[in-house]
Amino acid sequence: MNELDETHDAGRSSWVGGAEPGSDFPVQNLPLGIFSEAKGLRRPGVAIGDYILDLAAIAEAGLLDEEWSEDFKQPVLNAWLARGAQAHRELRLRLSELLSDERYRDDLEVHLIGHSEVHMHLPCLVGDYTDFYVGIHHATNVGKQFRPDNPLLPNYKYVPIGYHGRSSSVRASGHPVVRPCGQRKPPDAEVPEYGPSRRLDYELELGIWIARGNSLCEPIPIAEAAEHIAGYCLLNDWSARDLQAWEYQPLGPFLAKNFLTSVSPWVVTAQALAPFRAPMPERPPGDPKPLPYLDDPNSDSAALAIETEATLSTEAMRDSGLAPHRLSRGSAASAMYWSAAQIVAHHSSNGCNLQPGDLIGTGTLSTDSDEGLGSLIEISRGGSAPVSLPNGETRGFLEDGDEVTLRAWCERDGAVRIGLGECSGRVLPASAS
Ligand code: CA
Secondary structure, eight states, X not given: OOOOXXXXXXXXXXXXXXXXXXXXXXXXXXXXXXXXXXXXXXXXXXXXXTEEEEHHHHHHTTOSOGGGTTGGGSSSSHHHHHTOHHHHHHHHHHHHHHXXXXXXXXXXXXXXXXXXXXXXXXXXXXXXXXXXXXXXXXXXXXXXXXXXXOOSOTTTTTSOOEEEOOGGGEXXXXXXXXXXXXXXXXXXXSSOEEEEOSSEEOBEEEEEEEXXXXXXXOOOOGGGGGGGEEEEEEEEOXXXXXXXXXXXXXXXXXXXXXXXXXXXXXXXXXXXXGGGEEOOOOOOTTOOOOOGGGOOTTGGGOEEOOEEEEEEEOHHHHHTTOOOEEEXXXXXXXXXXXXXXXXXXHHHTTSOOOOTTOEEEOOOOOOSSGGGOOXXXXXXXXXXXXXXXXXXXXXXXXXXXXXXXXXXXXXXXXXXXXXEEEEEEEEXXXXXX
């Protein structure tokens, strides 16, 4: 699975502008997404350099396997993702050939559209969205704020913890973040009141897109779980901490989370990430081994060496031309106690059926250092140690006008750097109620 082939060759380059090494989208990446031009239909495309290659158009022109044509006429990628890993590998081989061989330039150039000329949409119709909590440093940091002596609950090292989220409010990067209203009860208040959240936060996560699903009552074995993953994106699980603190017991996250979840628009495929697979971090001495159904025979390549970054720009910073301020910089591989394969195997272990285009969040990814914290509640210590910004402003939580941007990329000696793109959102005032 996910072996290296000629598509990963660091010597291969594309004739398309902007696809040079160092960009997010060289010919070694080839992520899929759904785009539209002004007044145009939504359709699938592949990112290459500064452009998007129109998959429906090149299928129509006879440049792709005819069997795939119907999938590329769809406004979402679900049907394509359902085909599974073998077809995904074949498309990648073909696109890599087309976009690196000058002989195809005349045929393809007419089907390239600049990124600046398109609007990006959600890549899939998300049937179900589940958010996990596998970032162990995040779970520990947040747990400490509630239970200083016992931050991790006893199940954490046995069960990949998750909850069912809300698929209807998942949006592609750029969608505005309208400050949610809800019940909030400050610790010193006797009763809750209803109003705009005062503790709005972001959560830096990876999103996992499901390829082939599983039938109801037929769990996905851990050894096969990676083959059910089509690819990855960035995910921001916007969170209203004051609403969350009041509502979360006993059934977990609800209205504090489901007002919006943002994802980066590109499905960076499992195949593109093959050069960046890494061993799962060693579990500390004394930690339990995963139970057999989660014990991955491929654990030496189950982690992903993905670097992440979160930045913040306030309205005042933008008005005075200041660059966004970096809030964190970290590595997904060191943040995750459970791998994506373990997440998929666990989710289906009771017979729950995953479906093509389902979206799974990893949970907030924080490293064990102060530079790598994936949410403001951690960075500002629950608001008590606000972040200082370059223009003298401070932030415990997000204010109206603030824009958070998540980025991620992979780099390794001998491989060409690839990027996951961006996941951005700007906070707007609460709707009048
Ligand atoms: Ca989350």
